[in-house]
Amino acid sequence: MRELEVRLKNSSYRIIVENYLMDKLSFYINDVYKNKRVFILTDDVVAKYYLDKAIKSLSDKYVVDYVIIPHGENSKVLERYAYVCEELLKKDIRRNELLIALGGGVIGDLCGFVAATLYRGIPYVGIPTSLLSQMDSSIGGKTGIDFYNRKNILGAFKQPSMVLIDPNTLKTLDNREFNNGMGELIKHGAIGNKKLLDMLKDKPQIDEDIIVESLFVKKSVVEIDEFDLKERMLLNFGHTFGHAIELKYGYKHGEAVAIGMLMAIKMGEDLNVTPKECYDVIFNILKLYELPTDEYNYKDYLKDVFYDKKNIAGTINFIFLNKLGNAIIYKMTEEEVKRLEGKNNSN
Ligand SMILES: NC(=O)c1ccc[n+]([C@@H]2O[C@H](COP(=O)([O-])OP(=O)(O)OC[C@H]3O[C@@H](n4cnc5c(N)ncnc54)[C@H](O)[C@@H]3O)[C@@H](O)[C@H]2O)c1
Ligand SMILES: [Zn+2]
Structure with missing residues (x-):
């Protein structure tokens, strides 16, 4: 217990x-x-x-x-x-x-x-x-x-x-529903619990301990931001791009979040916020749990996402990993989004 x-x-x-x-x-x-x-x-x-x-x-x-x-x-x-x-x-x-x-x-x-x-x-x-x-x-x-x-x-x-x-x-629970939850569980590890990511590498049975490690992440953001005014936003990691592909390609929510996380990691790399090691670690864990890892270029979605999600002030908050097990809120203006969109893919 x-x-x-x-x-x-x-x-x-x-x-x-x-x-x-x-x-x-x-x-x-x-x-x-x-x-x-x-x-x-x-x-x-x-x-x-x-x-x-x-x-x-x-x-x-x-x-x-x-x-x-x-x-x-x-x-x-x-x-x-x-x-x-x-x-x-x-x-x-x-x-x-x-x-x-x-x-x-x-x-x-x-x-x-x-x-x-x-x-x-x-x-x-x-x-x-x-x-x-x-x-x-x-x-x-x-x-x-x-x-x-x-x-x-x-x-x-x-x-x-x-x-x-x-x-x-x-x-x-049937497999696809299980995987749906796994997408969000891996997200919790990525944004707030390196230990959880380490545990997942061996593809353990999802047991009491894993659920508790995942809940720790949710609990800690809920406790500092009960009414969803700021820090809870960290839970949206993978969701900005995830939402953009979820309906379009018929993914389940957790599957779209899996792909969305990979897209956000690439974007974070391009902005020099996300260290290179993050992509492979998250990619491998997603694969292990049979979540989709199809490649979509985040730049193809950037403009739509910006106009869809920008706030009244005309900026958008992206969530990026600044290391494995930690995420940050990163505010971007329209100019910054455009600059990034125009950057050569190899950057
Ligand atoms: N309130 C929040 O903070 C929050 C956060 C994330 C998602 N959500 C909401 O959660 C909903 C999705 O939740 P979900 O994925 O659990 O969907 P769900 O409640 O539809 O459950 C998925 C399916 O699994 C079945 N099921 C549930 N438990 C089962 C079990 N033990 N064995 C066999 N079948 C079982 C259900 O009957 C259903 O068909 C969405 O509406 C989403 O908006 C809320
Ligand atoms: Zn979600």
Whole structure:
């Protein structure tokens, strides 16, 4: 069992990472919740594997009810949000009763948003089951849904009361979903944890220790930037170019981030910010975990990315590695972007 704590100004919560924790949910939840009823929100795929287990492991202390929604990003929409609220109200949920997010990042984001808004806020516990949600999205308190063709555009900051992670659930995750999480996990190593990168070189099983090392990175940026005003931006490493190719070529998000990281490393090299050794190390780890490493020249995307992502001040913040396991925010003006774009490729 491994444990860490996210410490914020007005709240703190524990994250427990433990194999087979799914069999002792009430034991942990009892620490943060003393009322009688709990309400699980999950999707149809996760329900098939883990709902009975979760109910059983909660029933010694709680009366358990649940709402199941279809799996997938399409469930992060207003209609589904309304449906979940309606079902919970039909079940007469009260404002001091507990919601439980059992599933991947989609369930986590939607459940967190319901918890942030129903009765202006009710408590919730996260039980993330996908790799992405276990090593990343379940902590940090960003919740929300997609709307008006924009991802996560309606949302709120709402921290969970506790996060319970059972790495054993990853065994039922299909390969591509697993790799999707691996892209972001390798990113955490690249931007904030050299030790994690070293551990990954031997292609270990993703276990409690690896998840904890990855969560350390997320936790440390969340603690200094709870409301996403500055340092959390470091988590966007690989995303600026990643977003540009994700939809265009149909990559999964984590796969696009993998390629985006390589593009950002090349750009950082050209700006003399990123040391040469970074590319090979990250490239080899991505390969090891069967993530795509297709080569795209960042210069072909620079202009679009700049106009797409520049801020009101007309500058863009890129994230570069300044060494393995450390990233920096690097502000660029339009002139600098143009100069770099025009530079000979061999530079
Ligand atoms: N809030 C944040 O800070 C944050 C950060 C990153 C991503 N996100 C969000 O997370 C979402 C993506 O999360 P995701 O990749 O977990 O997607 P997801 O929730 O859609 O899960 C992926 C698929 O795996 C299935 N699944 C989950 N756990 C399983 C298990 N143990 N065994 C078998 N199948 C399982 C799900 O049913 C789903 O079909 C996106 O909507 C993204 O915006 C949020
Ligand atoms: Zn991402």
